[in-house]
Amino acid sequence: MRDTLLAVHDVGRLQALASILIRYGFGDVVRRLGLSRTIARAGKLLPLAQLETLVALPPQVRVRRALEEMGPCFVKLGQLLAGRVDLFPPEWIAELSALQNAVPPVPFASIRNEINEALGVHPEAVFASIDEVPLAAASIAQVHRARLPDGCEVVVKVRRPGIRPLIEADLRLLQYAARKIEARFPDLRRFHPAGMARHFRDSLVRELDLAAECHNAERISASFADDPRMLVPRVHWACTNERMNVQDFVDGIPVGDLAALEAAGLDRRAIARTGAQLVLKMLLMDGFFHADPHAGNVFVMRDGRIAVIDFGMVGRLSKARSAEVVNLLFGLVERDARRVTDVLVGWAGRADVDEDQLAIDIDAFVDRYHAVPLGELNLASMLLDVTALLRAHRLALPADLAMLIKVCLTLDGLGRSLDPGFDMAQQARPFLRRAMAMHYSPAAIARRSARFVSESIQLLATMPRDLRRLSRAIRGGGRLRMHLDELHEFGTNLSHSANRLAASMVIAALIVGSSITMTVKGGPTLLGLPLFAFLGFAGASAAGIWLLWSIFRSGGGR
Structure with missing residues (x-):
């Protein structure tokens, strides 16, 4: 009911968006979203030649152009998806990154x-x-x-x-x-x-x-x-x-204007190192960071300071999430495939993962980085390899981690544009060491142990009460209720089908009854026909037209 009211409330905007999707060859997606009537209306507005030209484009290009036409909300969505290297292959990321704000x-x-x-x-x-x-x-x-x-x-x-x-x-x-x-x-x-x-x-x-x-x-x-x-x-x-x-x-020089930086006598290598250190502190130490540090948001002052603007998009990492990132890096350095597997499966939040095969693939992955000093790791390459592994196993990262990876890749690209020899891992090394030291310090371990003991005691304290409630519910004939959206939708569709079948039977009965009435002599007439037979046929015709129209409107007449 909520979805129906939504579609009615925003029907004009819905039809405009559906028209754009259909024009770029995504009519099947619109149909499968239950918008068949919108397809019927929007499709009449599309010149066939234009439709054929657009559909001939690669799918990622059609998606990018459709998002641009759909307006600011969808441009922002595309820019967000451009950071999901765990979901999309490189050619899609490159195309979505071209979305213009x-x-x-x-x-x-x-x-x-x-x-x-x-x-x-x-x-x-x-x-x-x-x-x-x-x-x-x-x-x-x-x-x-x-x-x-x-x-x-x-x-x-x-x-x-x-x-x-x-x-x-x-x-x-x-x-x-x-x-x-x-x-x-x-x-x-x-x-x-x-x-x-x-x-x-x-x-x-x-x-x-x-x-x-x-x-x-x-x-x-x-x-x-x-x-x-x-x-x-x-x-x-x-x-x-x-x-x-x-x-x-901010009266500074855009960090992407390399010629102006050179003319001002600024050291591009020093700028790359300073910028990386500032962003890495946000990421690994503060847990609160600028989530869009592209060249248009970063300026260099003539005294060498780095100025950052536009903090509309920020990322947050909880202490628990930061600890997981440290755990992942620790597993990679120590060649502990099981540790890395546990972290990635925990991030994916799925139970149907082939952990044995994932562990084998991760073991091969970490073998490439085994015995490589942390300062010599190419973090950007490593992160891309991790996301490729996630895609191969159909796993998705949480949104905050996907944003972190996007920032790291942006930072690496920005640093290399300033200094072709830029090594982000070298800049990250002291921050990672400090984070790992903090995570595995005796004080941190003691705090986590105390929290674990406290939570365990609370769980044990409430367990008898919960078991008693469950036992009383079972003895009293209580039921365990589950709500499945798919099953509810199936029941709704089944109810509609039953209603149509019942209506068809009533129409058939009217036709048969009216036919029998036609053979009865006497009684009132209309246009030379028995009145009751005429009314029966008229009612059956009206009901039949209504039934056909309802089937057509619901998309069942395809």
């Missing part, structure tokens, strides 16, 4: 109205000047350079008008699609589509809150308070809220 800018008059509504006053009352030409225009927000009355140069990031309702509608449809995928595509359940949709929704809703981005920036800035190599723009909270934020303007 840049869109045509919103006219400044609309941005001015947004600022007015966000602050309750005209922009001129807050800013001494503001450039009408944007510095950048992305799918969610637009950035303009401005100056405060005290002369401070700032950037004003304003949410695009009307973007929130559109994204919220698309997120509802994505969650609807994820539930349908789990129900109708059994092979895809191992990827937990509904869980991925929830994670994506939470991430995108946080990104819509431009004040939350500033909280992220201040949290990371605080963790580097004693490190002069890192610069995070200062937030002007008096002008910041959910719909807009204001931060200091």
